[in-house]
Amino acid sequence: MGVAIVGAAVDTAGVARRARPIVGAAVGLGAVAIGLGGLTGGAGGGRAESNRPQTTGANVLMGAHLFVQFACSACHGMQGRGGVSPYVPRLKQIGKALTVAQLTSIIKHGLGESANPKRPYMPVWGPVISTSQVADLVAYIRAGLPPVRDATPVPVPRAQGAAVAGSALYVRYGCINCHGPNALGGVPNPQSPDKTIPPLSGQDFRKQFNTDAKITEVIRSGSVIGKAPIASMPHWGGIIPRRDLKALVAYLKTLK
Numbered sequence: 667m668g669v670a671i672v673g674a675a676v677d678t679a680g681v682a683r684r685a686r687p688i689v690g691a692a693v694g695l696g697a698v699a700i701g702l703g704g705l706t707g708g709a710g711g712g713r714a715e716s717n718r719p720q721t722t723g724a725n726v727l728m729g730a731h732l733f734v735q736f737a738c739s740a741c742h743g744m745q746g747r748g749g750v751s752p753y754v755p756r757l758k759q760i761g762k763a764l765t766v767a768q769l770t771s772i773i774k775h776g777l778g779e780s781a782n783p784k785r786p787y788m789p790v791w792g793p794v795i796s797t798s799q800v801a802d803l804v805a806y807i808r809a810g811l812p813p814v815r816d817a818t819p820v821p822v823p824r825a826q827g828a829a830v831a832g833s834a835l836y837v838r839y840g841c842i843n844c845h846g847p848n849a850l851g852g853v854p855n856p857q858s859p860d861k862t863i864p865p866l867s868g869q870d871f872r873k874q875f876n877t878d879a880k881i882t883e884v885i886r887s888g889s890v891i892g893k894a895p896i897a898s899m900p901h902w903g904g905i906i907p908r909r910d911l912k913a914l915v916a917y918l919k920t921l922k
């Protein structure tokens with residue numbers, strides 16, 4: 667039933683590298699036990715069983731995939747290691763410090779959101795994520811965010827033009843979860859004035875966002891349209907580098 671946890675991880679820059687041993691991470695984590703063998707085995711002193719696949723609970727494995735799908739990793743770093751922005755905390759230790767109820771509440775309702783954000787805040791995910799998905803994310807965080815095979819962001823082709831890169835980045839940064847495939851919108855946001863998250867395509871969008879600068883600006887600044895449980899546009903300034911912003915804009919301009 668279990669799926670292997672692998673020692674190789676891909677960081678946000680897409681560079682494959684060896685995960686460092688997570689010393690002690692498997693100790694005292696309650697119901698979910700994660701073998702260290704699959705996480706170690708670096709130069710020299712790998713333990714005998716280090717190549718044997720380790721198993722863990724299905725909810726932790728799903729949580730690892732959701733952590734990438736919802737681009738938690740884009741802000742908090744792969745496996746919650748941090749290092750992306752000084753304003754986004756690493757999550758490695760948090761599983762021990764916060765209760766299930768606290769983590770659930772933070773993921774559903776966000777944290778630090780303000781009407782005029784100058785820096786990234788923890789988005790409100792409630793409307794776009796199921797109770798079961800939140801539970802899996804919480805299980806993953808409480809398990810110490812181990813690397814899990816294939817729970818890695820989609821690769822970004824960099825030599826095939828900005829729009830191609832942008833189409834991958836649209837998935838990699840999780841825009842697709844809120845704005846839908848092909849940026850068609852329609853994802854329910856029941857408490858918001860429009861009741862749905864807006865499309866990034868179509869005539870109305872093009873009319874209002876008729877320059878690259880306007881599109882770039884709203885991605886960088888975000889746009890808070892109300893308190894939780896309303897989902898707002900996250901602030902991506904300091905998270906998404908300039909060339910990725912350009913690529914996202916180039917991609918959006920190819921859409922209907």
Ligand code: HEC
Pocket residue numbers: 733736737738739740741742753754755756757760769772773777778779786787788789791803807900901902905
């Ligand atoms: C746009 C960037 C961004 C994304 C995407 C994001 N976060 Fe956060 N997150 C933050 C910031 C910023 C904070 C700190 C908020 C504060 O303390 O005011 C935070 C805080 C948290 C905390 C509390 C940590 C602590 O030390 O108190 C948890 C847990 C968390 N995020 C989990 C997640 C999960 C799970 C996801 C994916 C579903 C996610 N985050 C996606 C930016 C982000």
Ligand code: HEC
Pocket residue numbers: 789790791794836839840841842843844845855863864865866871875881884885889890891897898899900902914
């Ligand atoms: C948590 C859900 C969420 C995520 C993730 C998200 N957005 Fe948004 N976005 C929104 C909401 C809600 C609005 C509407 C804000 C408003 O009306 O002021 C919005 C607005 C926008 C707008 C302005 C369109 C308009 O009509 O207001 C652009 C452009 C945009 N988002 C691009 C992106 C891109 C690019 C990404 C990925 C990097 C992204 N968004 C990720 C929720 C999200």
